[in-house]
Amino acid sequence: MTDLDHRYADPDGLAYGPAAGSLADLLERVLDKGVVIAGDIKIDLLDIELLTIRLRLFIASVDTAKKAGIDWWETDPALSSRAARDSLADENARLRARLDALESSLEGDSADAVEETSGAAR
Amino acid sequence: MSAAERAEPGLVCAFAVTRTPPGPTALASVPGHEEGGPLRVLDAGGLYVVVQDVPETLFGEQALAERLNRPADLERCARAHHRAVEAAAGTGGPRAGAAAGAAVVPLPMATLYRGDRSALRAVDERRPVLEALLDRLRDRTEWAVKVHAAEGSVDAAPGPPAGPEGSGSGGRAYLSRASARRRDRQEAHGKARTEAEAIDAELRRHAVAATRHRPQSERLTGRRTPQLLNAAYLVENADRDAFTRALAALTAEGGRPSVRADASGPWIPYSFARWDEEPVPETGRREVPA
Numbered sequence: 001m002t003d004l005d006h007r008y009a010d011p012d013g014l015a016y017g018p019a020a021g022s023l024a025d026l027l028e029r030v031l032d033k034g035v036v037i038a039g040d041i042k043i044d045l046l047d048i049e050l051l052t053i054r055l056r057l058f059i060a061s062v063d064t065a066k067k068a069g070i071d072w073w074e075t076d077p078a079l080s081s082r083a084a085r086d087s088l089a090d091e092n093a094r095l096r097a098r099l100d101a102l103e104s105s106l107e108g109d110s111a112d113a114v115e116e117t118s119g120a121a122r
Numbered sequence: 123m124s125a126a127e128r129a130e131p132g133l134v135c136a137f138a139v140t141r142t143p144p145g146p147t148a149l150a151s152v153p154g155h156e157e158g159g160p161l162r163v164l165d166a167g168g169l170y171v172v173v174q175d176v177p178e179t180l181f182g183e184q185a186l187a188e189r190l191n192r193p194a195d196l197e198r199c200a201r202a203h204h205r206a207v208e209a210a211a212g213t214g215g216p217r218a219g220a221a222a223g224a225a226v227v228p229l230p231m232a233t234l235y236r237g238d239r240s241a242l243r244a245v246d247e248r249r250p251v252l253e254a255l256l257d258r259l260r261d262r263t264e265w266a267v268k269v270h271a272a273e274g275s276v277d278a279a280p281g282p283p284a285g286p287e288g289s290g291s292g293g294r295a296y297l298s299r300a301s302a303r304r305r306d307r308q309e310a311h312g313k314a315r316t317e318a319e320a321i322d323a324e325l326r327r328h329a330v331a332a333t334r335h336r337p338q339s340e341r342l343t344g345r346r347t348p349q350l351l352n353a354a355y356l357v358e359n360a361d362r363d364a365f366t367r368a369l370a371a372l373t374a375e376g377g378r379p380s381v382r383a384d385a386s387g388p389w390i391p392y393s394f395a396r397w398d399e400e401p402v403p404e405t406g407r408r409e410v411p412a
Contacts (some may be wrong), residue, residue, distance in 0.1 A: 023197055024338055024343075025266055025386060027200055028335055029389065029393060030203050030228075030231040031198045031200070031205055088304075102237050
């Protein structure tokens with residue numbers, strides 16, 4: 001990692017340079033800090049504020065960062081809850097699909113199913 | 123004062139919001155993203171946004187996602203963003219110090235709009251929040267402080283403990299040595315943690331606010347000892363001397379043998395430019411499924 005050029009000369013001659021993880025410090029700040037004025041709330045399709053870009057970008061960057069060993073967001077409640085919500089939604093969708101498939105196959109085979117059940121009871 | 127939409131296909135990348143726009147010459151000397159045009163200022167009526175025109179071919183969703191997945195591009199982009207935010211504060215130039223900088227609210231990297239109009243509307247819709255943050259951040263800078271356990275204090279196991287149970291070569295002796303080592307390690311770790319907390323407490327005395335980032339992994343820091351504290355402090359310019367003096371004492375070698383403290387700053391107060399940590403009405407922060 002290269003050295004960071006963000007430091008200022010302190011008026012008193014005391015200068016605090018970046019430590020070894022300076023790129024990490026920078027990414028930690030510029031990636032997910034600061035005010036989101038892109039609007040997390042609505043996405044206007046006509047004059048889109050590219051919120052989705054920001055979100056997806058963040059996810060993309062997260063992959064990169066992860067490869068670099070940066071993993072601070074994993075305990076970020078906002079992000080992890082979003083991830084959890086996404087995975088729940090995915091799972092929900094998968095279960096629904098399976099349920100639909102089961103129900104339709106059940107309707108089709110209901111006669112067989114009844115026979116099998118009574119057969120098993122015997 | 124409505125801004126004209128530009129004719130050529132492009133996006134507007136926004137960096138920061140301020141009340142005092144940087145001078146045109148100061149802005150002109152700072153390159154934003156290499157691939158974009160010069161930095162410019164949008165007037166949102168009392169608030170100003172520093173923006174840059176960037177080509178959609180490089181900053182469109184797909185292109186940008188691909189680029190940011192390449193570490194070198196991610197770094198270039200992050201540094202360009204940071205440069206532009208500093209330029210917005212008037213702290214980017216060689217002569218300006220952060221103390222002289224105007225208050226800015228930094229926006230996250232890759233805040234992109236279809237045009238000036240949507241950028242201005244975004245600012246306008248969040249005017250009260252932005253104003254409140256500008257008040258809060260005025261004449262203040264951020265300082266980053268990381269505390270690691272000192273090399274040798276935690277991981278480097280001390281030699282076999284003295285005492286009757288320490289010698290010998292039987293299995294029982296081995297186990298007892300191992301558990302003594304573990305106990306030493308835990309004690310050292312506990313001591314280091316206590317010192318890290320003490321450092322935090324001392325620095326908070328000179329700061330108006332403090333927040334913590336997640337400790338970075340050892341893989342990332344390249345150190346062999348764990349990061350115990352990854353803190354950011356918001357420091358009043360008037361208190362800066364006191365803060366840096368405290369910092370100097372805390373980061374000095376030998377002062378606290380169990381830990382090693384490192385600092386960087388002054389930073390643009392990125393870590394404190396968040397309104398979601400401020401007590402604001404819930405109505406403005408409705409979450410949508412991403």
